Amino acid sequence: MAVRPEGTPCWADAMFTDVEAAKSFYGEVLGWTFGNASSEYGSYTQAYADGKAVAAVVPPVPGQEGESQWCLYLAATDAAATAARIRANGGDVLLEPLQVGDFGTMCLARDPGGVVFGVWQAGVHEGFEAVGVPGAYSWAEIYTREPEKSDAFFPAVFPYGVKQIQDDTIDFRAYDIGGDSLLGRMTMTDEFPAEVPPYINVYFDVPDVDAAVARAVELGGTLKFGPMDSPFGRFAALADPQGAVFSVIDVATTEGEVPEITGVP
Incomplete structure (x- = not known):
């Protein structure tokens, strides 16, 4: 799959205090199946629709528990440059660009009105493997x-x-x-x-x-x-x-x- 243009929605994930309950709920409602939790990356667990990666669920970082919320990631060719533009235009960078192994580089940000979103610079993980089909x-x-x-x-x-x-x-x-x-x-x-x-x-x-x-x-x-x-x-x-x-x-x-x-x- 080709790298998505800058700004394209490319991934979604959410933190859940009870990940197993979330897997059960979304499995029933959206038909998702789930891969193995990656202990190296905070038990990050990918969700699949018809065998294609479409989202992920993860437990919160200890001490940062709060209400669950879906986060949408927008594609970037250079996460550091995107973070600089976020700051230059009045936004906040909540998580500095962080390389996630060879999967890619992520950061979390907030616009001046309080909208939280993610940025994803793809490595081997290019984002959604399917869009616009059931479960995706x-x-x-x-x-x-x-x-x-x-x-x-x-x-x-x-x-x-x-x-x-x-x-x-x-x-x-x-x-x-x-x-x-x-x-x-x-x-x-x-x-x-x-x-x-x-x-x-x-x-x-x-x-x-x-x-x-x-x-x-x-x-x-x-x-x-x-x-x-x-x-x-x-x-x-x-x-x-x-x-x-x-x-x-x-x-x-x-x-x-x-x-x-x-x-x-």
Whole structure:
């Protein structure tokens, strides 16, 4: 697989206090299987959909336990240079670029509005081995209360163009490269409780959203939104039993016309 262009979503992982419970939940809801935990790298455990690596789960570092949350990684050709741009544009580097054996180099960062994300400079691990198929990553959206900060920051750090969806009911933009939309940006409204921090919502593909929601709720998950039909697919937002928020989407089930999208200078 060719190295992804700078700024392309390329990997997702999450820390769980109870990794075995997380494996059981996502195995049932998304059909994942799991590899062996890598003790050399903090018991990092990859998840597979139909034999392809699609995500990972890991226990927290001792002393840093907190609520579980999915982290989306954006591709970089030079993680150190990306970290410098993050700082130069008002962001924070939470974890300095760290080489992970011959797998690649990672860092963790936060945009000026508080959105946490990862950066991945690929080595032998190039990221997702499959996307847009059942169980695999499909899409992601930045949810922020300070959209102007994200809109200034991300296109300055990565080579994104910006497009605005013309819809009076939401403030939604898409960041793209070469005309291909890679990442959404949604303004958080008053419907979001004040205690919910800004975050990146990761969507995983499923063949049947309603069945995935029903199974997630049976297993102790919480339905946050939906299921709902849209021009981009039928989707729903969930929280797993340990609090990590994610979405499921069936891109083959669509309804309505795609809204007008215009470029932003």
